[in-house]
Amino acid sequence: MSDHPNSDHKPDRLPNERGFDPHEEAAYADDTLHRVHQQLQREKEEPTEGFSPIPIFLLFLFGGLVFWAGIYMANNSGEFRPDIYNPEWKPGGGGNETAAAWDPIKRGDRLFRNNCAACHQADGNGVPGSFPPLASSPWVVGDEARLVKILLRGLQGPIEVMGTTYNGAMPSYGDNSGGAGWSDRDIHAIATYIRQSWGNGAPPVSEETVAAVRAEIADRDKAWTAPELLEMHPME
Ligand code: HEC
Structure with a gap:
């Protein structure tokens, strides 16, 4: 047996064994440590098989979520109609759709609701x-x-609307740089919609009108200012 305490470490020796060389005290201490660690490890929760039950409130939470999602879909699905969802949709272009569906x-x-209401409000x-x-x-x-412009x-820049002056920026939905690139069809839809909502009673704006204005201003990239627009189209 070597005199060096670390050279003959015997992990299998029982730590409470008595009567060995006092030089082995270090090894003995190692063994004790080892044993205590084993004990500690045993005291940890045993791994179990199967699965633990879901907390009941989570069950209700998810149930409620599914219920809410169902109501939301029922109210906001737009009936999953292609003429509502697909900007490329053309009357009669898709199977059994008819022109009347647009x-x-x-x-x-x-x-x-998706693009303007955040600023101009739903009402x-x-x-x-x-x-x-x-x-x-x-x-x-x-x-x-x-x-349409x-x-x-x-x-x-500043614009006067019904006696009040506003000075902000209105985003572009056209095909200039930074514009949202909407089709003639969608500009026709949004223009017609805002002209006929909230008590507004103006005639619709046709797709052809949108196409003509788009062609007319093709060279223009910047946003308009109100005075510029009023010069081209004086207030009625
Ligand atoms: C980021 C906010 C914002 C969004 C989004 C927005 N606008 Fe505007 N809009 C403005 C602001 C600000 C003005 C005033 C611009 C100015 O001060 O020069 C304005 C002005 C207007 C005007 C002329 C003034 C008036 O009140 O009649 C019209 C028409 C208009 N917006 C329609 C729309 C439509 C339609 C949409 C959606 C397709 C839309 N806006 C989206 C902020 C917005």
Whole structure:
């Protein structure tokens, strides 16, 4: 047996064994440590088979979530209609769809809620001081080319709407740089929708009108200012 305490470490020796060389004390201490660790390890929770039950409140939580999702889908699915969801949709283009299925108001309602309501509000009244109203606004119910220009390029700088001056930025939905690139069909739908909602009673804006205005302003990239628009299309 070597004199060096570490050279003959015997892990299998029982730690409480007595009567061995006092030089082995270090090894003995190692063994004790080992044993205590084993004990500690045994005291940990045993791994179990099978699975533990879900806390009951989670069950209710998920149940409630599924229920809410169902109601949400029922209210907001737009009946999963292609003319509402697909911007490329053409009447008669898809199997048994008929021309009558295209409804610019339905499509416009969806576009409005997803794109404009955050600023102009669901009731079309805007936010005082920040976002001008669309309800009763002459910019909406007046000259259709002026309105289409706003939608295709956006607006910046001061604009007076029904006696109040706003000074913000209205995003572009046209095909200029930074524009959202909406089709003639969707611009026709949103323009028609805002002209006929919240008590507005202006005639629809046709897809052809949108196409003509788009061609006319093809060279223009920047957003409009209100005075520029009023110069081209004076307020009625
Ligand atoms: C990020 C906020 C924002 C979004 C989104 C937005 N607008 Fe605007 N809109 C404005 C602001 C701000 C003005 C005023 C611009 C200015 O001060 O020059 C404005 C002005 C207008 C105007 C002319 C003024 C009026 O009140 O009649 C029309 C029309 C309009 N927006 C329609 C729309 C439509 C339609 C949509 C969705 C397709 C839309 N806006 C999305 C902020 C927004």
